[in-house]
Amino acid sequence: MKTLRSALLMLVAVPCVALAGDPAPATNKQPAKTSEADCHHAPQAETAAPKEDWKLTRGEALKGAPAVKLADLLAKPQEHNGKTVLLEGQVRKACERKGCWMELATAKDAKGPGVRVTFKDYGFFVPLDSAGSQARVEGVVQVAELSEDRAKHYESEGAIIPRGADGKPREVQMVATGVELRR
Secondary structure, eight states: OHHHHHHHHHHHHHHHHHHHSOSSOOOSOOOOSSOGGGOSOOOOOOOOOOSSSOEEEEESOOOOOOBOOHHHHHHSGGGGTTOEEEEEEEEEEEOSSSOOEEEEEOTTOTTSOOEEEEEGGGOOOOOTTOTTOEEEEEEEEEEEEOOHHHHHHHHHTTOOOOBOTTSOBEEEEEEEEEEEEEO
16 A cells, blocks of 8 residues: 555656756856846846857747838937837847847947847847847837936946936837847
């Protein structure tokens, strides 16, 4: 009777333990740079993009929103505020902790303002090593003033935060529904 009970317990317990574990083993684990309390990101296994020529899509398929040149958007962001557009540009930086944002810039202006791209409903992310990739991104443009804390947080992750004449951090943002990355 004890053997039967032990066998039944093993048949139930082993699958439960397996299902309760991490669904995908983490690869390329790197030590955390700060504690979770210092960052608004939830913990997630880190992923890296392949090193050679590749194309990666995240989120929804691009649906054909009107294309806007990145330089035009940065020159006159208010004209596009609240509109869904398609942008193309180079990924200057990506969140180094989770991949929950990336910054698009023109290849000619690597130190000037860019567009911070976040992902709709925090529903998908990009590889931590996405910087240098070419991106096509579709989503809604927003012109936003950041809190000092948020600006410092982004700067701690390597972002370039533009400031207005009054010294307040402002940026052009996009909440993307779909992303294509290429190298």
